[in-house]
Amino acid sequence: MFAPEIVLTAVLNGLLTGSVYALVALGLTLVYGVLHIINFAHGALLTAAMFAVLVAHLGLGLDPYVAILILTPLFFALGYLLQRFVIGPAGHGSDTNLLLVTLGLSIVIENALLAVFRSDTRSIDVPYAFASIDIGFTLLSVPRVVAFVVALAVALALGAILTLTDIGKGIRAVAKEKLGAALVGIDVNHVYAVTFGLGTACLAVAACLLMPTFYVTPRVGNAFVLVAFTIVVLGGMGSILGALLGGFIVGVVESLCGLYFGESLGQIGVFLIFILVLLVRPTGLFGAKA
Amino acid sequence: MSVRDLLPIVAVVGVLALIPFGASANTVLNFLVFTLIIAIAAQGWNILGGYGGQFSFGHAAFFGTGAYATAMLQVHLGLNAWVAFAIGIGAGAMVGLVIGFLSFRSGLRGSYFSLITLAFAEVLRIVANASAITGGAAGLLIKLDVRPANFQFHSRAAFFWIGLALVALVLVLTRWLEHSRFGAQLMAVRENEDAARALGVDALTVKLGAIALSAAITAAAGCLYAQYFLYLDSTIAYGLWISVEALLAPIVGGIGTVFGPLIGALALHGLGNLTSLMAGRIPGIDLVVYGALLVLVVAFAPDGLLGLVKRLRARLFRRAATETA
Numbered sequence: 001m002f003a004p005e006i007v008l009t010a011v012l013n014g015l016l017t018g019s020v021y022a023l024v025a026l027g028l029t030l031v032y033g034v035l036h037i038i039n040f041a042h043g044a045l046l047t048a049a050m051f052a053v054l055v056a057h058l059g060l061g062l063d064p065y066v067a068i069l070i071l072t073p074l075f076f077a078l079g080y081l082l083q084r085f086v087i088g089p090a091g092h093g094s095d096t097n098l099l100l101v102t103l104g105l106s107i108v109i110e111n112a113l114l115a116v117f118r119s120d121t122r123s124i125d126v127p128y129a130f131a132s133i134d135i136g137f138t139l140l141s142v143p144r145v146v147a148f149v150v151a152l153a154v155a156l157a158l159g160a161i162l163t164l165t166d167i168g169k170g171i172r173a174v175a176k177e178k179l180g181a182a183l184v185g186i187d188v189n190h191v192y193a194v195t196f197g198l199g200t201a202c203l204a205v206a207a208c209l210l211m212p213t214f215y216v217t218p219r220v221g222n223a224f225v226l227v228a229f230t231i232v233v234l235g236g237m238g239s240i241l242g243a244l245l246g247g248f249i250v251g252v253v254e255s256l257c258g259l260y261f262g263e264s265l266g267q268i269g270v271f272l273i274f275i276l277v278l279l280v281r282p283t284g285l286f287g288a289k290a
Numbered sequence: 291m292s293v294r295d296l297l298p299i300v301a302v303v304g305v306l307a308l309i310p311f312g313a314s315a316n317t318v319l320n321f322l323v324f325t326l327i328i329a330i331a332a333q334g335w336n337i338l339g340g341y342g343g344q345f346s347f348g349h350a351a352f353f354g355t356g357a358y359a360t361a362m363l364q365v366h367l368g369l370n371a372w373v374a375f376a377i378g379i380g381a382g383a384m385v386g387l388v389i390g391f392l393s394f395r396s397g398l399r400g401s402y403f404s405l406i407t408l409a410f411a412e413v414l415r416i417v418a419n420a421s422a423i424t425g426g427a428a429g430l431l432i433k434l435d436v437r438p439a440n441f442q443f444h445s446r447a448a449f450f451w452i453g454l455a456l457v458a459l460v461l462v463l464t465r466w467l468e469h470s471r472f473g474a475q476l477m478a479v480r481e482n483e484d485a486a487r488a489l490g491v492d493a494l495t496v497k498l499g500a501i502a503l504s505a506a507i508t509a510a511a512g513c514l515y516a517q518y519f520l521y522l523d524s525t526i527a528y529g530l531w532i533s534v535e536a537l538l539a540p541i542v543g544g545i546g547t548v549f550g551p552l553i554g555a556l557a558l559h560g561l562g563n564l565t566s567l568m569a570g571r572i573p574g575i576d577l578v579v580y581g582a583l584l585v586l587v588v589a590f591a592p593d594g595l596l597g598l599v600k601r602l603r604a605r606l607f608r609r610a611a612t613e614t615a
Contacts, residue, residue, distance in 0.1 A: 038401045090589035107581030114574030264420040274409045
């Protein structure tokens with residue numbers, strides 16, 4: 001057995017990782033809740049955002065945290081256009097078609113990145129990458145604490161957008177009753193595209209938070225998207241609060257499994273949760289009845 | 291099943307069987323064997339996805355189980371390759387039954403079924419990557435011992451004909467399915483599961499039968515892969531790539547049709563190879579074409595290439611008819 005400090009450190013690190021997972025899952029759950037699309041392109045879009053951070057840093061000398069301000073609107077626009085002009089028209093409103101279109105998109109994005117950047121593992125070099133805070137019994141990495149705080153702030157902001165703004169009300173109306181929303185004059189296609197844009201914007205923030213301590217390869221998004229699917233299913237498809245809590249739970253579970261079963265089996269705990277939740281309670285912790 | 295039903299199958303397989311006499315270059319045969327392996331995996335997917343309407347995103351679970359079973363039985367137990375091949379197919383069917391029983395009994399449908407199959411394949415991949423019996427991350431090598439009794443041949447053409455024979459077998463099986471009672475029940479479940487059950491179809495049993503058959507066929511593709519390349523690791527056997535290949539080919543070729551998976555596999559890999567040849571050795575460029583093709587097919591030809599041809603022909607005939615009238 002491990003000493004309590006070690007276990008506690010693992011839990012804390014799991015929470016920090018979980019916050020970024022939650023951010024990725026937030027975008028996924030938002031898109032599912034409103035458009036009822038299981039967005040397979042989510043991971044590839046995250047990879048694209050991470051490469052965008054890399055290029056901004058190497059090409060323009062931008063700090064990843066400054067890049068948040070530029071990349072977030074940029075990826076919002078990208079998501080908006082993708083949904084409006086590719087996914088929406090190609091899907092013909094059928095669930096399986098939408099699934100296949102996003103799968104096709106993810107293959108295109110991932111391999112276009114592979115063609116341009118090749119399969120090398122790349123990372124960026126920032127002075128604060130290894131900075132840490134001493135909290136008595138253990139050290140916490142500064143970039144990961146920053147990621148934790150910003151991820152929480154983004155979740156709050158997203159909640160505020162959904163409850164306080166007009167477009168947020170529109171989004172919630174469409175999620176509840178698409179036809180009714182259309183009848184009272186809400187432009188459903190616009191709302192869909194805005195939602196997809198918001199989901200993609202979350203990825204840009206997540207990418208900026210990840211890059212100081214993580215690496216990027218054209219396939220890196222796959223690892224995140226499978227975890228994000230688990231979180232979304234665990235928290236309940238479409239639930240923002242569920243995604244947040246699910247993210248923390250999965251982060252901690254992964255961290256503890258890594259501690260007890262070793263690095264290579266660490267992720268198996270995540271997938272076992274995934275399968276168990278799907279089998280026992282497919283609506284998740286906070287999901288409405290399907 | 292009448293002779294008329296089998297005629298197109300005999301004709302297509304007969305023409306394909308002649309290819310090695312015309313083009314015997316190793317690169318061509320290599321490409322063809324690989325494409326046939328994908329076609330078999332896709333034919334398996336088409337049974338469950340095309341005729342049963344259950345979209346699996348994790349057919350790698352069956353492909354990998356077949357491949358690993360074949361390889362492990364030979365490497366660890368010294369079993370004859372042909373026997374191992376047969377057991378591999380059975381092992382794939384068993385895994386299919388287990389996954390099917392767990393997910394169908396819980397009533398998972400649509401996207402949820404896609405997600406859980408994906409998760410099962412990932413769990414198997416992680417386990418295979420971490421255990422000693424599968425060779426872990428280093429992979430598993432089958433000993434080179436080229437004898438027909440050993441399922442190893444000097445000529446790639448032999449593998450091509452074996453692959454083609456398997457494809458032909460599944461083509462006949464699929465044609466039989468279309469006309470059988472089991473197939474009719476399966477398609478009824480695809481169209482409307484609740485209605486089918488109201489009419490007395492035992493939906494769970496039908497879906498279990500479909501996933502077992504589907505898994506067995508895809509496992510056969512995995513066995514052939516192991517036997518042809520004599521090397522496996524967890525990302526080859528249980529990787530997402532084969533799950534995607536298995537579903538892409540039927541959708542591009544024509545989902546829920548006898549020839550769809552074969553046509554889709556030939557078209558995708560033909561086009562992919564062509565792109566690689568033209569664009570030089572840029573990694574991933576062929577897959578960009580795959581992905582784009584998938585989006586285009588879903589957007590403009592929901593019934594795949596076969597459906598497209600049918601539609602064009604109908605339009606052409608109609609025009610000809612109006613012109614003569």
